[in-house]
Structures are given as structure tokens and as C-alpha cells.
Amino acid sequence: MILTVNTTPFTDQKPGTSGLRKKVKVFQQPRYAENFIQSVFDSLDGFAGQTLVLGGDGRFLNREVIQVALRMAAANGFGRVLVGQGGILSTPAASNVIRQYGAFGGLVLSASHNPGGPDEDFGIKYNIANGGPAPEAVTEAIYANTLQIASYKTIEAPDVDLDTVGTTDLAGMTVQVIDPVADYAALMETLFDFAAIRDLLASGFVMQFDAMSAVTGPYATEIFERRLGAPAGTVRNGVPLPDFGHHHPDPNLVHARDLYDALMAPDGPDFGAASDGDGDRNLIIGKHCYVTPSDSLAVLAANAHLAPGYARGLAGIARSMPTSGAADRVAAALGIPLFETPTGWKFFGNLLDASLATICGEESAGTGSDHVREKDGIWAVLLWLNVLAARRQPVATIMAEHWARYGRNYYARHDYEAIETARADALMARLRGSLEALPGTQTAAGTVSMADDFSYTDPTDGSISARQGVRILFADGSRIVFRLSGTGTEGATLRVYLERYEPADGDLGQETAAALAPLIAAAEELAQIVAHTGMAEPSVIT
Numbered sequence: 001m002i003l004t005v006n007t008t009p010f011t012d013q014k015p016g017t018s019g020l021r022k023k024v025k026v027f028q029q030p031r032y033a034e035n036f037i038q039s040v041f042d043s044l045d046g047f048a049g050q051t052l053v054l055g056g057d058g059r060f061l062n063r064e065v066i067q068v069a070l071r072m073a074a075a076n077g078f079g080r081v082l083v084g085q086g087g088i089l090s091t092p093a094a095s096n097v098i099r100q101y102g103a104f105g106g107l108v109l110s111a112s113h114n115p116g117g118p119d120e121d122f123g124i125k126y127n128i129a130n131g132g133p134a135p136e137a138v139t140e141a142i143y144a145n146t147l148q149i150a151s152y153k154t155i156e157a158p159d160v161d162l163d164t165v166g167t168t169d170l171a172g173m174t175v176q177v178i179d180p181v182a183d184y185a186a187l188m189e190t191l192f193d194f195a196a197i198r199d200l201l202a203s204g205f206v207m208q209f210d211a212m213s214a215v216t217g218p219y220a221t222e223i224f225e226r227r228l229g230a231p232a233g234t235v236r237n238g239v240p241l242p243d244f245g246h247h248h249p250d251p252n253l254v255h256a257r258d259l260y261d262a263l264m265a266p267d268g269p270d271f272g273a274a275s276d277g278d279g280d281r282n283l284i285i286g287k288h289c290y291v292t293p294s295d296s297l298a299v300l301a302a303n304a305h306l307a308p309g310y311a312r313g314l315a316g317i318a319r320s321m322p323t324s325g326a327a328d329r330v331a332a333a334l335g336i337p338l339f340e341t342p343t344g345w346k347f348f349g350n351l352l353d354a355s356l357a358t359i360c361g362e363e364s365a366g367t368g369s370d371h372v373r374e375k376d377g378i379w380a381v382l383l384w385l386n387v388l389a390a391r392r393q394p395v396a397t398i399m400a401e402h403w404a405r406y407g408r409n410y411y412a413r414h415d416y417e418a419i420e421t422a423r424a425d426a427l428m429a430r431l432r433g434s435l436e437a438l439p440g441t442q443t444a445a446g447t448v449s450m451a452d453d454f455s456y457t458d459p460t461d462g463s464i465s466a467r468q469g470v471r472i473l474f475a476d477g478s479r480i481v482f483r484l485s486g487t488g489t490e491g492a493t494l495r496v497y498l499e500r501y502e503p504a505d506g507d508l509g510q511e512t513a514a515a516l517a518p519l520i521a522a523a524e525e526l527a528q529i530v531a532h533t534g535m536a537e538p539s540v541i542t
């Protein structure tokens with residue numbers, strides 16, 4: 001029954017920040033997906049007879065690769081595969097299914113917020129038994145296997161029906177097609193006060209959720225409209241489409257512009273939110289009030305006790321290094337530790353497993369908690385709704401009260417996209433070379449007090465991740481961070497993170513761009529961005 005198919009390596013299958021992401025055309029090469037999946041299986045030990053979770057965000061190629069993975073899982077000796085109906089599982093839902101069913105691991109088919117369709121992106125990532133992204137040791141082993149692979153195992157069998165919930169046999173392996181939403185929605189009901197949110201939504205409070213024609217549509221419709229009683233139409237773009245309706249399923253102010261405009265309109269809704277391709281990112285906008293991801297983390301941490309799942313308080317808060325220090329002030333006030341990790345959700349896994357942190361967040365629109373081991377878009381929206389239901393104040397008031405207590409971290413990220421890699425590397429190399437001499441330097445934003453290249457030592461296993469981004473601190477607590485993106489597919493992307501702290505008794509009502517103007521000038525002085533990139537302006541400001 002088992003076929004061993006000879007193959008030769010592809011040299012470009014190195015997993016990035018979040019799995020292997022390539023153009024669909026690359027994945028459509030014969031043996032390309034097979035090579036990678038076999039390389040994943042070959043990096044694992046002891047999965048014979050065990051359970052694998054399988055699903056994706058519904059993008060172009062999702063169903064085909066699921067069939068390939070099912071046949072290969074059977075040939076490689078898995079005992080059971082749990083696959084989401086229609087091939088659908090959001091990233092956080094997959095993380096939950098892995099944990100809840102004690103699976104060995106899972107394959108999630110997604111390229112996150114990258115566009116989908118025949119000329120766009122596809123991706124495969126592997127998650128381990130705790131439900132989280134494979135740590136670096138695993139992804140390095142996978143990569144090493146991709147460079148040596150000589151054959152893969154599969155079986156000859158017709159496609160499995162993915163559309164009917166139920167159990168079938170595939171060459172001795174059980175394939176269980178599961179409702180992708182039910183377990184996840186049940187988990188959410190254990191964390192949040194659904195009755196209070198239902199009352200809020202019945203009281204004239206209007207929300208809008210944009211699923212961006214991506215995976216959260218079915219989750220959002222079930223949870224917000226069916227279980228919480230929001231009117232039909234609350235969820236927009238709620239049907240997952242293979243090409244996301246030709247949009248970027250990226251919940252930011254550029255790609256979720258319609259939602260933003262609706263919330264800024266004079267008679268707009270009270271609350272707007274969106275999520276990305278695979279459902280792990282979130283965008284939060286109140287009436288006339290955009291909430292930055294860094295502020296969202298801080299506000300959610302400060303108010304989490306209002307939700308039943310967090311009523312006992314938080315063990316700690318974790319944020320990625322470029323994320324603003326707003327959450328640090330909340331942690332200090334709560335008397336709990338704050339962990340600063342490199343960019344990438346995988347660095348939170350150990351902290352969550354060790355119960356050192358309860359809530360985590362990143363400036364890149366990710367927030368989550370110890371309920372799963374991925375960031376979770378719908379979870380963030382529900383926690384916001386729970387806070388709003390408990391406090392019965394507009395988002396803008398909640399933000400104003402937060403800043404009045406903790407001060408405000410004005411924050412922006414400037415991205416310079418598709419730079420020639422050599423030029424981006426030269427900029428970073430020059431900055432790194434200047435670090436020692438920088439303290440004491442005068443700039444448009446004042447005197448540099450400290451400069452380094454961030455290095456992280458994991459407190460649970462002592463592993464060290466060096467060269468995670470250049471940090472430049474100023475005497476008044478302001479900060480500029482420079483790093484290169486680890487997720488781009490074209491050239492290099494320079495990210496410049498700008499942050500200025502204004503104390504609680506300071507000027508809390510400034511325009512962000514104006515508040516950050518001296519830092520923007522200092523960033524140019526220090527890094528010579530224009531000269532290095534040839535770009536006068538950032539491609540995107542978030």
C-alpha cells in the first residue's frame with residue numbers, strides 16, 4: 001500500500017518567522033509540498049499511532065495540500081488525523097484542537113496576512129504538542145531534512161471528503177473531520193462573560209467585525225451573531241474565499257480602511273475589529289478612536305480581571321521587544337513581572353508553559369493568552385467586548401482614563417519595504433558598528449543614553465537569541481528600534497519603531513506624528529535611512 005517516491009531536495013525550504021511561505025506557483029512544483037511535509041515528519045520522533053491536527057485558512061491550494069498531507073500522514077504511520085471541515089482551521093483554533101485532543105502536533109496551511117490566489121502566497125507551518133509554533137531547534141531540523149531528502153512516503157487513495165463531519169478510514173489511519181468552530185467557541189465561553197456581552201449588544205451598542213474574506217468568518221458569525229446575539233451583518237466579509245476577494249487579509253489601517261472609515265464617521269458604530277488570513281491577528285478601533293496594538297495589550301492586561309477567565313489576576317505579561325513599554329507600566333502597577341522577548345510568537349511559548357506569563361502581545365497586531373499557544377484575533381475582540389460590557393464606557397474614554405493613570409506611550413512603526421537586501425544589510429551593519437560610540441550623542445530627540453543589539457536569554461531553558469534588533473534609548477525614556485523583517489517575501493523590509501513616553505500629567509492629547517517628529521528626525525540622523533534605502537518616505541506607517 002505504501003509508496004516510496006524518489007525525490008531531490010529544493011534548496012529554498014527554510015522556514016521563516018512562521019513556517020514556510022512561498023508563492024503558490026512555487027508550491028505547485030511537483031514534489032514541493034511533499035518534500036516539505038516529509039521533512040517535517042522526518043524531524044519528529046515517536047508519532048506512530050498518534051494524532052495529527054490538520055487545517056488551514058482556506059486560501060488557494062488549501063484543499064489540495066490537505067489531501068496530500070492526509071495521504072502522507074497515513075503512509076508515515078500517524079494513527080489519526082483531525083481535520084477541520086472544509087479544510088478550515090484558524091491558527092488559534094488549531095492550537096486549541098492540538099491541546100484539547102492531546103495531539104502530537106499539527107500542520108497549519110496558511111501564509112497569514114499575505115494575499116492568496118493563484119499568483120499569491122501559500123504556506124505550511126508545523127505546531128508542536130503544546131499547540132505552539134515549532135521552536136527554532138525543530139525548524140532547523142526540518143530545514144536540514146529538506147536539503148537531504150531522497151524520498152517521501154504516500155499511499156494511493158482517493159480524496160477524503162472534507163465537507164462532511166465524521167470519521168473515515170484511510171489505509172488504516174482514522175480521518176476525523178471535525179467542526180472547526182465548536183471546540184474553539186466552547187473555549188471562549190469558559191473565558192468570557194457571554195451574558196454580559198449579550199446585554200451590551202442588546203443595549204444599542206453597535207459593533208462591526210471585518211473577517212476580510214478569510215478564516216475568521218465562520219468563527220465570528222457563530223460567536224458574535226449566533227451566540228452573542230449581534231444582528232446579522234455585524235460580521236462583514238464573513239465567507240472565506242480562496243483569494244480573500246483579491247484583498248490583503250491584513251487587519252491594518254491600509255487594508256481595513258473601510259472599517260476605519262466607518263468608525264471615524266459621525267454616526268458610526270461603537271466598536272470595530274478585524275482579523276487576518278488565519279485569524280491570529282487583531283485590529284481594534286473604537287468610535288473615533290484607533291487603538292494601537294501596544295496600547296491594546298496594556299489596556300487588556302490592566303482590565304483582564306473583569307473577564308471570568310482572568311478574574312484571579314495575571315501571573316505576568318510578555319511583549320516583544322519592539323512593542324511599546326505601555327504594558328510595562330501596567331505590570332509594575334500590578335506588581336507582576338514583564339518579559340521582553342524577541343519578535344515572534346514562538347518566544348512566548350516557554351513563558352506560557354511555565355505559567356510565568358498569562359497575557360502576551362506584539363506591536364504587529366498580535367495579542368493572546370495562555371488559553372492556547374498562538375496569538376488569537378477573536379479572543380482579543382472578546383476580551384475587549386468583555387471589558388466594554390463591564391465598564392460601559394466608550395473605547396475613547398477607556399483609553400483616556402488609561403493614559404491619565406499610566407501615562408501615554410506615543411508609538412508608530414515606519415516600514416521601508418522591498419529594499420535591496422545588500423542596502424538594508426549595510427544600514428544595519430553601520431548602525432551596529434556605531435553602537436558603542438552612541439551614548440552621549442546629541443540628536444534631534446535629545447541625548448542618547450543607551451544603545452545595544454537586543455539579545456534574549458530564555459528564563460526557562462537558558463537559550464540565547466542574539467542580534468534581535470538595534471535599540472537606541474534617550475534620556476527622557478524615548479526609544480527607537482531598528483530591525484529587518486523576518487516575514488517578507490521580496491527583498492528586505494526595514495522596520496523603524498518609534499516611541500515616546502509622556503507621563504500621566506503631561507500632554508496626552510497630541511497627534512502621534514507630531515509627538516514623534518523629533519524621534520523621526522533622530523532616526524534619520526542615526527541610520528541615514530534616505531541615503532541607504534533611496535526612499536524619501538516609509539512605504540507604510542502603522
Ligand code: G6P
Nearest residue numbers: 017018344345362364485486487
Ligand atoms: C509573524 C509572527 C509574529 C511576528 C511577526 C513579525 O506574524 O507570527 O509573531 O510579530 O511575524 O513580523 P516581521 O515581519 O516584523 O518579522
Ligand code: ZN
Nearest residue numbers: 112113278280
Ligand atoms: Zn496570521
